Amino acid sequence: MGTTLQKWRKKDVWRAYFLVGPSILGLLLFFYIALGFSFFISFTHWSALDTPTFAGLDNYLRALVDPQIGQSLVNTLVYVAISVPIGVTVSFVYALILHAIPRFKSTFRLFFFLPFLTLPVALALVWKWMFNKSFGVFNTVLHTFNLPGIDWLGSRGVALWSIVFFSVVTGMGYGIIIFLAGLKNITQEYYDAAKMDGASGFTVIRRITVPLVTPTIFFLVVTDIISAFQVFDPIYIMTKGGPADSTRSIMFSIYQEGFTYYRFGDASAVAWILFAIIMAVTAVQLYGQKKWVHYE
Amino acid sequence: MKKRIALLVSLMISLSVAGGAFAQSITYGIWDANQRPALEKLITAFQADNPSIKVTLQVVPWADYWTKLTAATAGGQAFDVFWMNGPNFPVYSSKGILRDLTGDFKKAGVDVAMYPKALVSLYAKDGKNYGLPKDFDTIGLYYNKDLFDKAKVAYPNDSWTWDDLKKAAKALTDPKAGVWGFAAITGDQAGWWNFVLANGGQLLSADQTKVMVAQGPGREALKYLYSFVQEGLSPDGSTMASVEPETQLFPGGKVAMITAGSWMAKTYSTAPFKIDVAPLPKAKTRATIIHGVANVVWNKGKNQDAAAKFAAFLSTKKAQQMVAESGSVIPAYQGLATQWVASIPSMHAQVLVDAAQYAVPYPSSVKGMEWNDQIAAVLADIWNGATPFDEGMTKLEAAGNAALKRAQ
Numbered sequence: 287m288g289t290t291l292q293k294w295r296k297k298d299v300w301r302a303y304f305l306v307g308p309s310i311l312g313l314l315l316f317f318y319i320a321l322g323f324s325f326f327i328s329f330t331h332w333s334a335l336d337t338p339t340f341a342g343l344d345n346y347l348r349a350l351v352d353p354q355i356g357q358s359l360v361n362t363l364v365y366v367a368i369s370v371p372i373g374v375t376v377s378f379v380y381a382l383i384l385h386a387i388p389r390f391k392s393t394f395r396l397f398f399f400l401p402f403l404t405l406p407v408a409l410a411l412v413w414k415w416m417f418n419k420s421f422g423v424f425n426t427v428l429h430t431f432n433l434p435g436i437d438w439l440g441s442r443g444v445a446l447w448s449i450v451f452f453s454v455v456t457g458m459g460y461g462i463i464i465f466l467a468g469l470k471n472i473t474q475e476y477y478d479a480a481k482m483d484g485a486s487g488f489t490v491i492r493r494i495t496v497p498l499v500t501p502t503i504f505f506l507v508v509t510d511i512i513s514a515f516q517v518f519d520p521i522y523i524m525t526k527g528g529p530a531d532s533t534r535s536i537m538f539s540i541y542q543e544g545f546t547y548y549r550f551g552d553a554s555a556v557a558w559i560l561f562a563i564i565m566a567v568t569a570v571q572l573y574g575q576k577k578w579v580h581y582e
Numbered sequence: 583m584k585k586r587i588a589l590l591v592s593l594m595i596s597l598s599v600a601g602g603a604f605a606q607s608i609t610y611g612i613w614d615a616n617q618r619p620a621l622e623k624l625i626t627a628f629q630a631d632n633p634s635i636k637v638t639l640q641v642v643p644w645a646d647y648w649t650k651l652t653a654a655t656a657g658g659q660a661f662d663v664f665w666m667n668g669p670n671f672p673v674y675s676s677k678g679i680l681r682d683l684t685g686d687f688k689k690a691g692v693d694v695a696m697y698p699k700a701l702v703s704l705y706a707k708d709g710k711n712y713g714l715p716k717d718f719d720t721i722g723l724y725y726n727k728d729l730f731d732k733a734k735v736a737y738p739n740d741s742w743t744w745d746d747l748k749k750a751a752k753a754l755t756d757p758k759a760g761v762w763g764f765a766a767i768t769g770d771q772a773g774w775w776n777f778v779l780a781n782g783g784q785l786l787s788a789d790q791t792k793v794m795v796a797q798g799p800g801r802e803a804l805k806y807l808y809s810f811v812q813e814g815l816s817p818d819g820s821t822m823a824s825v826e827p828e829t830q831l832f833p834g835g836k837v838a839m840i841t842a843g844s845w846m847a848k849t850y851s852t853a854p855f856k857i858d859v860a861p862l863p864k865a866k867t868r869a870t871i872i873h874g875v876a877n878v879v880w881n882k883g884k885n886q887d888a889a890a891k892f893a894a895f896l897s898t899k900k901a902q903q904m905v906a907e908s909g910s911v912i913p914a915y916q917g918l919a920t921q922w923v924a925s926i927p928s929m930h931a932q933v934l935v936d937a938a939q940y941a942v943p944y945p946s947s948v949k950g951m952e953w954n955d956q957i958a959a960v961l962a963d964i965w966n967g968a969t970p971f972d973e974g975m976t977k978l979e980a981a982g983n984a985a986l987k988r989a990q
Binding site: 333334335336414415417418419420421422437438439440441442524526527528529530531532545546547548550 | 648649652653655656673674677678679817818819820821823824825950952955959962963966967968969
């Protein structure tokens with residue numbers, strides 16, 4: 287048995303290399319080389335139209351004192367701090383409800399997952415209309431109840447929340463699917479035992495369901511935080527960072543530095559700063575998971 | 583089997599021969615889909631004379647045009663021939679990636695003197711022509727005649743002042759019908775730049791180190807424009823941010839008057855309302871921004887000579903004549919504007935041509951346009967009420983000046 291397995295391995299190892307080869311090549315070309323290049327560019331001044339000139343740490347130092355980049359960092363942190371907990375909680379609650387529904391489960395799953403499959407830019411464009419102060423559907427609804435309209439994207443205190451609202455609603459399908467998978471993995475015996483002991487529904491959720499889906503929660507929180515740090519599409523489409531820079535995110539600043547003002551060195555430096563922040567936050571979470579994540 | 587291979591080989595050979603008829607293939611990048619039909623006619627005409635060159639038209643919407651062009655240039659894949667505008671020319675020409683077309687124009691028999699000087703110099707550097715304007719555009723006051731008739735207001739004419747505009751806007755605004763009298767757009771070229779200039783102000787100081795619009799006549803002009811929003815005579819910034827005033831609100835009959843470029847005339851003439859155009863109203867003086875898009879050639883393309891030939895063709899009288907007949911834009915070639923006017927019989931389009939007499943060139947500097955982007959962002963905040971006007975002026979000045987300083 288052992289020898290045949292070894293034989294199989296030797297013969298197929300090359301086949302395996304052959305199969306992963308193209309994707310490795312693709313990743314090298316479009317990801318790792320680009321990554322190295324952006325690191326190099328971050329230490330230069332480069333307009334993309336000429337040859338880069340060495341700039342030392344200039345770009346990094348400027349990024350650290352630039353008020354607009356500082357503002358975009360604060361906004362991004364606020365966005366992460368609001369959108370991730372709300373997003374995870376909302377999708378958890380929906381998943382619990384869907385999990386409890388005995389029939390048409392897959393129909394509901396599809397219903398909630400479909401928006402997630404839509405192009406984010408297309409969604410953002412439509413929502414931009416829905417948010418419009420004079421013609422949008424949200425204010426039309428408010429007006430029919432004789433409520434005053436809200437300037438969803440045009441007022442300083444509201445715009446960031448509108449973006450969060452958009453992200454949570456259009457993104458929750460993904461969280462729901464992941465949570466449903468997590469809920470399915472919980473062995474029925476735990477619930478049966480709890481029932482025998484006479485635990486109430488809420489206690490069951492608190493003492494059994496939540497602890498047992500902590501791996502799922504952990505996974506979602508980590509990945510959601512990473513993607514929330516990189517929020518760009520809805521901001522680019524809906525607010526362009528306004529009003530008064532109140533929705534300017536780091537990614538938007540990176541985009542603007544590079545593609546609007548032809549400062550690819552500065553853009554790359556900010557991108558690497560963002561990378562460092564995401565790395566640090568993720569490392570803290572990986573370390574901290576011991577305290578609260580229970581693997582069955 | 584052998585036969586099959588032979589067949590395949592011969593097929594491939596014949597394919598490559600057929601491809602050889604289009605030995606040189608070049609791309610032509612533009613941003614305005616409205617002009618596509620007219621340009622396709624030009625391409626057909628060019629290819630008829632030059633059967634060995636194949637031109638592929640690529641439309642990239644304005645919002646993504648410069649992003650795409652920058653990325654494509656950095657990646658060594660820029661369009662062979664592409665549209666250039668005034669503010670971006672200094673950036674591109676200073677990086678040395680545009681072909682000097684002086685010789686190509688001569689070869690094609692293009693008389694540079696037949697083009698408006700202000701626009702020729704926009705695309706020249708050190709006495710060399712890197713492009714010639716394919717058209718020119720000015721700004722006018724478009725108005726919806728149906729809404730004017732309904733409100734029994736006299737049409738705008740060339741004697742109108744800012745007070746007349748305000749009075750008419752008041753008379754035309756009808757909140758119940760969802761109609762605003764005037765769209766005080768935050769756009770620069772078609773909007774506030776013209777108002778600042780008409781009020782005797784200037785955008786930048788002569789040495790281009792300071793923005794001048796937060797004080798004196800510039801500030802007055804902005805305040806005047808903003809007053810339309812404040813008094814409910816114009817849609818506010820938030821409304822106009824997601825429903826475009828130029829392409830949606832005005833042609834949709836929600837706004838009775840708007841300032842817009844001559845490039846909109848043809849489109850407006852097909853709107854479901856009777857639309858006409860008048861000169862921009864006067865303040866201390868009358869002013870409009872004049873600009874013209876040029877065709878330029880990337881100097882690192884594989885088929886650069888073919889590209890230059892095409893670009894030069896686009897500036898010949900024959901090509902300009904075809905532009906005039908299409909009515910899409912005002913051809914820059916002297917004397918051809920009358921044909922453009924004739925192609926839009928439902929409007930007094932002549933006022934847009936005559937506007938060239940009191941026109942001010944589009945601001946352009948090696949310092950780029952970040953100062954203007956910074957101003958635009960603050961104006962948007964004022965227009966949607968996020969920032970009070972006076973606070974906005976202080977901010978606008980600081981942000982604009984900082985951008986100019988940085989670009990030094």
